[in-house]
Amino acid sequence: MVSLQTVQRSNARIANLPHGLVALFIGATSGIGQAALQNFAQHTSSARIYSVARTSAVQSHETLLGALRQSNPRNIYNLVTADVSLISEIDRIYESIAQNEVKLDILFMSAGFMAFEGRKDTREGLDPSMTTRYYSRLRAIQSLLPLLNSADSLSPRVISVLAGGKEEPLNEEDLDLRDPHNWSYWNSSVHSCTMGTLTFERVARQNPRLSIVHWYPGPVETPGMIRSISLGMSPPSYRMGQEEAGARAIFLATNDRYAVDGGGFVSVPTELGSASKSGGGIFLVDPWGESVNNERVLAELRKRGIDEKVWSFTQKLFASKTA
Numbered sequence: 001m002v003s004l005q006t007v008q009r010s011n012a013r014i015a016n017l018p019h020g021l022v023a024l025f026i027g028a029t030s031g032i033g034q035a036a037l038q039n040f041a042q043h044t045s046s047a048r049i050y051s052v053a054r055t056s057a058v059q060s061h062e063t064l065l066g067a068l069r070q071s072n073p074r075n076i077y078n079l080v081t082a083d084v085s086l087i088s089e090i091d092r093i094y095e096s097i098a099q100n101e102v103k104l105d106i107l108f109m110s111a112g113f114m115a116f117e118g119r120k121d122t123r124e125g126l127d128p129s130m131t132t133r134y135y136s137r138l139r140a141i142q143s144l145l146p147l148l149n150s151a152d153s154l155s156p157r158v159i160s161v162l163a164g165g166k167e168e169p170l171n172e173e174d175l176d177l178r179d180p181h182n183w184s185y186w187n188s189s190v191h192s193c194t195m196g197t198l199t200f201e202r203v204a205r206q207n208p209r210l211s212i213v214h215w216y217p218g219p220v221e222t223p224g225m226i227r228s229i230s231l232g233m234s235p236p237s238y239r240m241g242q243e244e245a246g247a248r249a250i251f252l253a254t255n256d257r258y259a260v261d262g263g264g265f266v267s268v269p270t271e272l273g274s275a276s277k278s279g280g281g282i283f284l285v286d287p288w289g290e291s292v293n294n295e296r297v298l299a300e301l302r303k304r305g306i307d308e309k310v311w312s313f314t315q316k317l318f319a320s321k322t323a
C-alpha cells in the first residue's frame, strides 16, 4: 500500500517538473475527477489544463476553474463543453485540444455512472452508462494518440478511473447488451470495465511509450456515491474521502512508478518498487496504488481472441456513430 504521506510528498514534487505540462480531464465536474483536477492545479506551475463539462455543469465548473485561476494563476485553465455520453462529442474535444496544443502529457478520465434507474439510450442508441465508462474513454484515447505520442521527454499517461482488476467474463454474443434480457446495471458495469481493460491493452501494445493506468478507487465518498445510496445501493461503511482519492489519482498520473521505460515524471519513492503491468501491458491498480493481477480472467479472454473481438466490435460501432 502506498501511504497517503508518500502520495503527498510525491505530488508536492510535481512543481519541479518541466513547465508546460498539458493535461485533459474528462469527468472533473464532480467527485474523484474534480478532486484530481484541484490537486493537479495546486501542484503544477505553468500547466495548460483542459477540462470537459456538459452544458448542465458548465456554470458550476466555470466557478471552480475561476477559483483555481485565483489560487494558482500560473496555470492556464480551459473549459471544453461536450457531453461524453455521446461518442461523437469526443471528436469535438479532440478538435478543441488540437487547435491549441501539439502534445498531451496526461489524459485523465473519470466520467461515468451506474444506471440504477435502468437503461435510457442516448440519441446514438447506446447505454450512456457504458458510453461514459467505456466507449467514450477508448474513443478519447484513440483520438488523442497523436498528441499523447508527441509528449516531449515524458512518458505520456492515461488514467481511467473505474474498476481495474475487477474484470469478469463477458456476454460475448451481446457486447453492447442490446437485448434487454442481457442488460442490467451490473452487467453494463462489468462490460465497461472488462472491454476497457482489453482494448486499452491493445492500444498500449501498439504505443510502447504510453502508460495506461486503469484504477479501481474502491468506495469513495463523492456525489456519485451519494446518488447511488439514494437509489438503494449499500456501499461498505469504509469510504475513502474525495480529497484523498484526488491526491491518489494524481500520484498515479505523475509518478514514475506507473511509467513505461523509466518515465520522466516524479521519480519513484525510494521505499516503493515499480508497479507491475498486466499480461496485456497496462497497469491495473487497487485503491492503494498497488498493482492487481487478474490474469485468471484476462489471460483466458486474450487466449480465445476475445480482445480482438471486442476491438473490432467497438471500431465498427465507432464508425457507425461518427460517420
Ligand SMILES: NC(=O)c1ccc[n+]([C@@H]2O[C@H](COP(=O)([O-])OP(=O)(O)OC[C@H]3O[C@@H](n4cnc5c(N)ncnc54)[C@H](OP(=O)(O)O)[C@@H]3O)[C@@H](O)[C@H]2O)c1
Binding pocket: 026, 027, 028, 029, 030, 031, 032, 033, 053, 054, 056, 057, 083, 084, 085, 110, 111, 112, 113, 114, 128, 132, 133, 161, 162, 163, 216, 217, 218, 219, 220, 221, 222, 223, 224, 225
Ligand atoms: N465513487 C466511488 O465509490 C467509485 C467506485 C468505483 C468506481 N467509480 C467510478 O469512478 C468514476 C468517477 O466516480 P465519482 O464517484 O467521482 O462520480 P461522480 O461524482 O458522479 O462524477 C461523475 C462524473 O461523470 C460525469 N457524468 C455522470 N453521468 C454522466 C452522463 N450521463 N453524461 C455525461 N457525463 C456524466 C459527471 O458529470 P456531471 O457533473 O455533468 O454530472 C461527473 O463529471 C465513475 O465512472 C464511477 O463509476 C466510483
